[in-house]
Amino acid sequence: SLDVRVLDALAAGILPYPVPPGRKYEYGTAGFRMKADAGLEHVVFTVGLIAALRSKLLKSATIGIMITASHNPPEDNGVKLVDPMGDMLQQSWEGYATTLANTQNADLAKTYEQFVNDILVSVISQNQDRPANVVIGRDTRPSGPGLVKALKAALDAVGATYQDYGYLTTPQLHYMVRCINTQKHPVPFGIPTEEGYYQKMANAFKTMMYGRKINGPVIVDCANGVGAPKLKELIKYLPTSEEGGIDIKVVNDDILKPEVLNHDCGADYVKTRQRAPPGSKAAINDRCCSLDGDADRLVYYYTDSSGFHLLDGDRIAILGAVFLKEMAEKAGLADKLKVGLVQTAYANGASTEYVKKVLDVPIEVTATGVKHLHHAAARFDIGVYFEANGHGTILFSEKATQIIRETQPRNPGQKYALDSLSASIDLINQTVGDAISDMLFTEVVLAYKSWTPENWLGIYKDLPNRLVRVTVKDRSVFRTTDAERKLESPKGIQNEINKAVASYVKGRAFARPSGTEDVLRVYAEAHYPHEAEALAAQVEEIVKKYG
Numbered sequence: 001s002l003d004v005r006v007l008d009a010l011a012a013g014i015l016p017y018p019v020p021p022g023r024k025y026e027y028g029t030a031g032f033r034m035k036a037d038a039g040l041e042h043v044v045f046t047v048g049l050i051a052a053l054r055s056k057l058l059k060s061a062t063i064g065i066m067i068t069a070s071h072n073p074p075e076d077n078g079v080k081l082v083d084p085m086g087d088m089l090q091q092s093w094e095g096y097a098t099t100l101a102n103t104q105n106a107d108l109a110k111t112y113e114q115f116v117n118d119i120l121v122s123v124i125s126q127n128q129d130r131p132a133n134v135v136i137g138r139d140t141r142p143s144g145p146g147l148v149k150a151l152k153a154a155l156d157a158v159g160a161t162y163q164d165y166g167y168l169t170t171p172q173l174h175y176m177v178r179c180i181n182t183q184k185h186p187v188p189f190g191i192p193t194e195e196g197y198y199q200k201m202a203n204a205f206k207t208m209m210y211g212r213k214i215n216g217p218v219i220v221d222c223a224n225g226v227g228a229p230k231l232k233e234l235i236k237y238l239p240t241s242e243e244g245g246i247d248i249k250v251v252n253d254d255i256l257k258p259e260v261l262n263h264d265c266g267a268d269y270v271k272t273r274q275r276a277p278p279g280s281k282a283a284i285n286d287r288c289c290s291l292d293g294d295a296d297r298l299v300y301y302y303t304d305s306s307g308f309h310l311l312d313g314d315r316i317a318i319l320g321a322v323f324l325k326e327m328a329e330k331a332g333l334a335d336k337l338k339v340g341l342v343q344t345a346y347a348n349g350a351s352t353e354y355v356k357k358v359l360d361v362p363i364e365v366t367a368t369g370v371k372h373l374h375h376a377a378a379r380f381d382i383g384v385y386f387e388a389n390g391h392g393t394i395l396f397s398e399k400a401t402q403i404i405r406e407t408q409p410r411n412p413g414q415k416y417a418l419d420s421l422s423a424s425i426d427l428i429n430q431t432v433g434d435a436i437s438d439m440l441f442t443e444v445v446l447a448y449k450s451w452t453p454e455n456w457l458g459i460y461k462d463l464p465n466r467l468v469r470v471t472v473k474d475r476s477v478f479r480t481t482d483a484e485r486k487l488e489s490p491k492g493i494q495n496e497i498n499k500a501v502a503s504y505v506k507g508r509a510f511a512r513p514s515g516t517e518d519v520l521r522v523y524a525e526a527h528y529p530h531e532a533e534a535l536a537a538q539v540e541e542i543v544k545k546y547g
């Protein structure tokens with residue numbers, strides 16, 4: 001049994017953070033997320049305990065805890081757990097996290113003790129008392145400091161060691177975790193400081209820019225979130241356009257007014273509304289992009305005389321795949337470095353067709369959530385994964401990395417390609433989707449192709465589509481199957497959706513419960529814009545009837 005002092009400290013530490021009456025917590029698409037004042041401190045406290053347990057089990061490896069609600073409104077907040085290699089918490093642990101979060105204060109010490117006995121049985125039998133190590137980051141929400149306080153109370157109670165980085169983007173925290181845990185590896189991931197992060201990215205960017213030129217500035221909408229100060233910091237490390245680098249114009253960078261976070265700006269707004277932020281002062285054909293509240297999503301766009309044009313995650317993925325495929329060919333490694341792509345049901349049908357027929361790259365489809373895409377991408381030599389909403393990255397397998405780093409070039413062209421591939425490995429944040437790193441990579445690839453956003457848009461034509469949020473009484477009655485493309489419950493609903501879809505040219509639609517908001521999401525696409533609208537409205541009605 002556990003030291004009674006630990007149990008007492010736990011019981012005392014959780015006292016200020018009870019579960020509000022009737023409250024049930026769920027582990028969603030990206031950890032726990034809710035209104036910050038709806039009992040989130042309790043959850044965060046228990047997540048601290050889970051992180052400490054996981055660290056102890058994994059030989060004191062450092063676990064990351066990120067306090068953010070990403071693209072959600074300012075009054076929300078949430079918590080994500082980061083595993084030692086910088087990926088999301090192993091899914092088999094989501095159950096432990098959910099159980100502990102839903103444990104009332106009076107039972108918490110006992111349940112924790114039970115978890116220690118169950119999870120750490122091997123550690124205990126070796127009679128080891130391993131230290132637990134945790135690192136913490138948060139976005140700019142006003143509820144952040146109070147949540148970090150609850151988190152530290154938990155870590156103090158169980159004697160875990162922690163480092164609080166303060167403000168970080170989500171991908172920066174993932175980077176820190178992987179750096180710390182690979183410090184003793186033959187090839188460490190990087191230096192676990194903000195400076196280390198900027199330096200690594202800037203060096204790789206400079207290598208990739210050799211012999212290439214970026215055309216005109218890029219305007220970056222930072223959603224008034226933590227990405228703004230971090231991007232401004234990174235700019236100090238990057239060569240300017242005169243120096244052969246990049247001219248970045250930061251907009252929506254107000255982190256002092258909490259209420260403007262993600263409000264009428266940011267990647268989620270631009271993607272869902274399919275329009276530029278209303279405050280945008282960008283001129284015709286200016287190359288623009290938007291990050292979300294914790295800078296893990298990125299979408300591009302521009303306007304011209306015909307209106308607004310979105311270049312979303314599907315397009316970024318294709319751009320990446322095009323580049324890496326061509327570089328692999330130029331390096332003479334096409335048969336050793338197979339590029340694969342991972343999408344979700346939200347990927348535009350036209351993008352899927354382009355990847356299959358023109359790009360000739362294999363595709364896998366997974367459920368929403370980078371935790372699903374990431375694992376699928378890891379099965380390719382070079383796995384490109386992006387959600388249409390702009391959340392994604394590119395993974396190079398260990399074998400691919402080794403081939404790229406060790407192949408001896410036989411001519412200058414091959415050397416150039418190998419250097420580009422090698423620098424891509426460092427420029428791309430392989431731990432998780434990183435909007436800032438994805439943006440620099442996109443800029444390099446556009447420069448390499450000499451593509452304007454218009455050229456990029458022109459490679460295929462998106463099917464008109466519509467994404468709507470539907471409020472229902474209880475979204476848990478909706479259960480999906482087939483990578484969320486179908487509903488298996490409530491009974492009969494899928495038949496009705498199928499019937500609706502069948503009456504449209506190139507119609508496709510699905511509905512799924514969101515894992516970050518208390519809504520159902522409906523996606524529809526069709527050959528004509530008004531038909532995509534009509535199909536979405538029809539599915540919305542069906543969903544409302546059953547919900």
Ligand code: G16
Pocket residue numbers: 029030069070071072292296297368369370371387389391513514515516517521
């Ligand atoms: C999170 C997840 C994404 C997911 C998005 C929306 O993004 O990390 O993978 O696409 O939520 O999920 P849902 O449709 O289930 O609400 P973020 O940027 O909010 O962390």
